[in-house]
Amino acid sequence: LKLIDSGTFWYHPHWNAGEQLERGLKGVVIVDPPKKLPWSQDWVWLLDDWRLRRDGTIDPRFNTPHDLMHDGRWGNAATVNGQWKPEFVVRAGERIRLRLINGANARVFLPRFDGLQATVIAVDGRPVSTLFPLTEFILAPGNRIDLDLTIPATAAGRTFEVKDTFTRRAFPIASIEVEDGRVVETPAFEVPIAENDIPASLFEDATVAKTWDLDAIRGGPFGIGWSMNRKLWPNADRGDLPIHRPQRIIFNNSSGRLHPMHIHGSFFRVLERNGMPAVEPFTRDTVLVGPRESITIGLVPEHTGIWLTHCHIQSHAEAGMMTTVTVE
Numbered sequence: 001l002k003l004i005d006s007g008t009f010w011y012h013p014h015w016n017a018g019e020q021l022e023r024g025l026k027g028v029v030i031v032d033p034p035k036k037l038p039w040s041q042d043w044v045w046l047l048d049d050w051r052l053r054r055d056g057t058i059d060p061r062f063n064t065p066h067d068l069m070h071d072g073r074w075g076n077a078a079t080v081n082g083q084w085k086p087e088f089v090v091r092a093g094e095r096i097r098l099r100l101i102n103g104a105n106a107r108v109f110l111p112r113f114d115g116l117q118a119t120v121i122a123v124d125g126r127p128v129s130t131l132f133p134l135t136e137f138i139l140a141p142g143n144r145i146d147l148d149l150t151i152p153a154t155a156a157g158r159t160f161e162v163k164d165t166f167t168r169r170a171f172p173i174a175s176i177e178v179e180d181g182r183v184v185e186t187p188a189f190e191v192p193i194a195e196n197d198i199p200a201s202l203f204e205d206a207t208v209a210k211t212w213d214l215d216a217i218r219g220g221p222f223g224i225g226w227s228m229n230r231k232l233w234p235n236a237d238r239g240d241l242p243i244h245r246p247q248r249i250i251f252n253n254s255s256g257r258l259h260p261m262h263i264h265g266s267f268f269r270v271l272e273r274n275g276m277p278a279v280e281p282f283t284r285d286t287v288l289v290g291p292r293e294s295i296t297i298g299l300v301p302e303h304t305g306i307w308l309t310h311c312h313i314q315s316h317a318e319a320g321m322m323t324t325v326t327v328e
Contacts, residue, residue, distance in 0.1 A: 003031050005031065005125065005126065006031045006032055006033040007030075007031055007122055007125030007126055007127075007146075008028070008030060008044075008099040008101065008122065008125050008144045008146055009028070009029040009030075009031065009125050009144075010026060010027065010028050010029060010046070010101050010103060010144070011026065011027055011028075011029060012025060012026040012027075012103070013025055014308065014317075016318075017314045017317065017318065018062050018063050018073065018105060018314040018315045018318050019062045021103070021105050021314055022050070022051070022058060022062065022073065022105050022314075023058060024082070026046070026103050028044050028046055028099075028101060030044065030099070037097075037187075037189050037191070038187045038189060039095055039096065039097045039187065040090075040091075040093075040094035040095050040096060040184070040186075040187060041090065041094060041096050041097070042096075042097045042099075043088065043096055043097065043098045043099065044081070044099045044101070045080045045081060045098065045099065045100050045101070045174070046080070046081050046082075046101050046103050047078070047079075047080060047100060047101060047102050047103065047104065047109050047111075047139065047173070048075075048078070048079050048080075048082070048103050048104050049074065049075030049076075049077060049078040049079065049104050049105075049107045050075040050076070050077045050079065051073060051074070051075040051076055051077075052075070052076060052077050062315075063222055063315050063318060063319070065222075065223075065224065067106075067315050068222055068224040068226075068315055068316075068319055069216070069224060070257060071106055071257050071258045071313060072105055072106025072313035072314060072315045072316060073105045073106050073314070073315055074105075074106050074107050075104070075105075075107065078107070078109075078164060078171070078173050079173075080173055080174045085172055085173065085174060085175065086174050086175075087174070087175050087176075087177050088174065088175070088176050088177070089177050089178075089179060090151050090176060090177070090178055090179070091151070091156075091178065091179050091181065091182070091183070091184050092151055092152065092153050092154070092155050092156040092178050092179070092182075092183040092184070093150075093151060093152075093153050093183045093184040093185060093186045094150075094151045094184055094186070095148070095149070095150045095151075095186050095187045096147075096148075096149040096150075096151070097121075097146060097147070097148065097149075098118070098146070098147040098149050099144065099145075099146050099147075100139060100144060100145050100146075100147065101143075101144045102139040102140060102141050102142065102143050102144070103141070104141050105141065105313070105314045105315070106141060106313045106314065106315065107141070107166075108138060108139065108140050108141070108166050108258065108260075108288065109138075109139040109164050109166055109173075110136065110137070110138055110139065110164060110165045110166035111134075111137075111139065111162060111163070111164060111165075111173070112162070112163050112164075112165045112170070113134070113149070113160065113162055113176075114160060114161050114162070114163065115158070115160045116149060116151070116152075116160050116176070117133060117134075117149075117150070118133070118134040118147040118148065118149045119131050119132065119133055119134065119147065119148040119149075119191075120132050120133070120134050120137065120145055120146070120147060120148075120282075121146050121147065121148050121191045122144075122145065122146035122282075123143075123144070123145055123146075123282040123283070123284055124143060124144050124145075124267065124282075124283070124284045124285045124286060125144055125285070126194060126197070126267055126282070126283055127191075127192055127193050127194040127197075128193060128194065128281050128282040129193055129194050129195065129196075129197050129281045129282060130193065130281035131148075131191065131193065132281060134147060138166070138288055140258070140260035140286060140287075140288035140312065141260050141286075141312040141313060141314075142260055142262050142285075142286040142312040143260070143284070143286050143288075148191055150186055151176075151178055153183045153186070155178045156178055156179065156180050156181065156183060157178060157179075157180035158177075158178050159175055159176070159177045159178070160175065160176040160177075160178075161174075161175050162174045162175065162176065194282075194283075197282075197283055198267065198268070198269050198283050198298065198299070198300060199269075200269060200271055200277075200279075200298065202246045202298065202300070203246050203247075203248055203269075203271055203298035206246040206247055206248045206298060207247060207248065208247075208248045208249070208250060209239060209240075209241055209247040209248060209249055210239040210241075210249050210250070210325075211229075211249070211250040211252065212228045212229055212237070212239075212249070212250070212251055212252070212323075213227075213228070213229050213230070213252045213254055214226070214227070214228060214251060214252065214253045214254060214255060214259050214261075214289065214311070214321065215227055215230065215253075215254040215255050216255055216257075217230055217232070219232060219320075220232045220319050220320045221318070221319070222318075222319055224319055225319050225320040226259075226311065226316040226317075226319045226320050226321035227320055227321065228320075228321055228322075228323050231320075231323075232319070232320030232321075233310075233317075233320045233321070233322040233323060236320075236322060236323035236324070237323060238323050238324050238325070238326065239309070239323070239324075239325040239326070240325070240326050240328065241299075241301045241325055241326070241327050241328075242301070242327075242328065243301045243302070243303075243304055243327050243328065244300060244301065244302070245300065245301070246298060246299075246300050247298070247299055247300070247301070248271065248296055248297070248298055249263075249268075249296070249297050249299065250294065250295070250296050250297075251287075251289045251294070251295045251296075251297070252294045253289045253290065253291060253292060253293050253294065253295075254292070255291065255292075256291040256292065257291060257316075258288060258289070258290060258291065258313065259288070259289045259311045259313065259316065259321065260286050260287065260288045260289070260311060260312040260313060261286065261287055261288075261289055261295075261309070261310075261311060261312070262285060262286040262309070262310060262311075262312045263285060263286075263299070263307065263309045263325065264285075264307040264308045264309065265301075265302075265303050265305065265307035265325075265327070266285065266299045266300075266301055266302065266303075266307065266325075266327075267283040267284065267285050267299065268283060268284060268285070268287075268297040268298060268299035269283050269284075269297065269298045269299070270284070270287055270295060270296075270297055271296045271297060271298045272294075272295065272296035273293065273294070273295055273296075274293060274294050275294065278295075286312055301327040303327060304327050304328060305326075305327060306324050306325070306326050306327075307324060307325045307326075307327065308322065308323075308324055309322070309323050309324065309325050310322035310323070
């Protein structure tokens with residue numbers, strides 16, 4: 001196994017995923033760079049949610065008509081690393097690398113760090129081309145962000161709450177407790193950025209290799225199908241891409257639901273949202289396509305093979321919103 005990219009990654013099954021992920025079959029893979037930076041601590045937070053019954057067991061009803069017709073299976077208990085509102089202990093002055101991974105079946109997170117300033121240093125496992133402060137970043141299922149978080153020297157004895165703010169009612173998901181003791185010296189170093197990482201200018205004359213319309217239709221194993229160009233997996237409308245050539249792909253969401261679209265084996269840049277230029281100082285492998293939204297992405301295929309492309313809401317993928325891209 002040859003590891004090419006360092007960063008924050010994760011793994012999970014793609015068969016009966018709606019149930020297997022919900023029962024906890026997933027994990028994190030951290031690929032370290034050749035030279036590690038001297039962070040005070042390196043945290044991994046796997047965000048998730050669970051639909052629990054009154055007795056605390058997992059609700060065994062999967063791919064219900066309600067979930068299929070809406071935004072998938074959202075739970076009633078959100079966790080970090082499988083724990084309910086965990087507490088993380090630091091000392092004033094520490095500099096933390098915090099890796100956030102959304103491993104939920106369907107829930108979208110919008111984390112907010114009350115009283116703390118965080119800088120985004122990587123998205124979906126790859127360094128950003130420009131460091132930027134975390135003000136609002138939507139973490140759809142499958143998305144990851146890495147943060148540079150410095151605990152103020154004046155924060156000894158304080159507790160900082162981390163909330164999810166995507167839904168109408170914000171709720172706490174974790175807390176960061178600062179020891180009431182001595183202040184440590186903050187490590188000083190520069191975080192590397194991705195220079196010339198698939199610039200948007202590369203796609204000015206690029207061909208639109210594929211346009212996928214995302215919508216619900218009748219059919220499939222559950223009677224409610226989520227389609228790409230009105231076709232369902234395994235009879236999906238597939239794509240073909242030439243290796244090393246800039247290509248555009250368009251996701252048109254004709255439905256009123258959310259679809260985080262994920263492409264295996266490639267990183268891409270969001271170029272347009274609803275026909276208007278989009279400016280993101282990073283590349284991704286998953287993008288949330290909102291209701292009635294059209295998103296154009298640009299990518300340069302780097303690896304030959306047959307790569308899965310699907311909605312990362314597990315019930316939508318199982319209901320047919322899945323296909324493959326062949327890179328030759």
